[in-house]
Amino acid sequence: MNTDNMSFAGEESYRLESVKKQFSSVFGNTADLAVVSVDVGHYKGLLCYLTTMTNTDFIIEHVLKELTLSEHKEPVSMDETFHLLETVHYAALKHETLVDLDKVMDKIVLGNAAIFIDGFPKVLVLEVRTLNSRSIDEPTTQNVVRGPKEGFTESADTNMSLIRRRFNNVKLRFEKFELGYMTHTAVYMTYLDGEVEEHILKQVREKLNGSQIDSLFDSGRIEEMLHSKGKGVQLFPTVYNSERPDAICSCLIDKRIAIIVDGSPFVLVVPSLFSDFFKSPEDEYQWIVIGIFSRCLRYFAFILSLIVPALYIAVTSYHQELVPTILLTSIAAQREGIPFPASIEILLMEITFEILREAGTRMPRLVGPTISIVGALVLGEAAVQAGVVSNINVIVVSLTAISGFVAPIYTFGSKVRFFRFGMIILASVIGLYGLVLGVAMLMVQLTRIESFGVPYLSIFSRWDKRRVT
Incomplete structure (x- = not known):
């Protein structure tokens, strides 16, 4: 907070009226600033805090009741009074002593309370931040069948x-x-x-x-x-x-x-590391063989989501000799009457799915499932019946989409979707050669990436003692 370094200098700056004016000039007429006149022992004082950042009941119960120093009948000096506040009355609360008003105001903004004594050059700042936060619920991502159900909150x-x-x-x-x-x-x-x-x-x-x-x-x-x-x-x-x-x-x-x-x-x-984005906490809570199998399945699904659409375009448009005759005949029969080549057909379906996915994510929770059902079932079936796309195209895109959601970390899956479009474009231009070129470029880049000096693919290779296992 920029208060032009308003540290206490001079006896007038210690006076409560001067403190009130400086608070008023910095905070303006904000409704949540509480500047309460209190008695600190035998001296006049101020208690300043933000009502939106603290619990008023906590302030009354644990701060205000201790300010009167009622057990000390005889007058004591300001130094002794301040020392009693620090070592006796608020010893159980985290606190610190400040002399700069700008630092005091920064602490108040963070949810602390400040106690001023009229004419005393020190301020006692108490940590009394007690904000309401979301309760500890089950995580919305990385769901597990067996394992802890606690998830982090915003606090x-x-x-x-x-x-x-x-x-x-x-x-x-x-x-x-x-x-x-x-x-x-x-x-x-x-x-x-x-x-x-x-x-x-x-x-x-x-x-x-x-x-x-x-x-x-x-x-x-x-x-x-x-x-x-x-x-x-x-x-x-x-x-x-x-x-x-x-x-x-x-x-x-x-x-x-x-x-x-x-x-x-x-x-x-x-x-x-690259392998971290394929791990699920549940892998450690079940039989090791099942955990390894599940992780291998995620790697396989990652490969499928990356290359299946591009492979379909390459073999149907450039390398039909690689497809068994019966399957090729079936694909040709399904594509009869389709007005678009395989590459355009795949791109249209992929873009449509991405739009549906985004709409289902951004729509209200009660409406989202409806959008998904209407888009995936009604729109997809209508497109096939209208002869805009073929059945095999719907199967390819659906398999790709499902495989893309297998990765436990959402941010990793979003990157895969981006690379999938690149593979589709390369395969549309030069067939399998483009697909192989794209995969090779991807692997070269993966081997060159480092995370704070640690090779990104280190789990698949040997390296020095700094290895993160």
């Missing part, structure tokens, strides 16, 4: 407690940062001391301290900032995110760093 304090409850370990560290020069959002870097490589910790600290963003309301706002530049183009996400405490704790054990943003239920993890 950073709640999220840190969910991690701390699972980590009864003195090595667990929370480092606080403030990002956004307009919002002053609290951001916490979480890690296990002595487990994470120092050069990675240093890089993350530098990125957080060097942030120049104006506002921060969700962890997605700093996800791009945390992306490592590496050697290649960042075609895939290099920052893992989850709203499951057990998944984040597993990453901490694996020598990662978690980033908690106040106001966001999604916690970020760096460094992240």
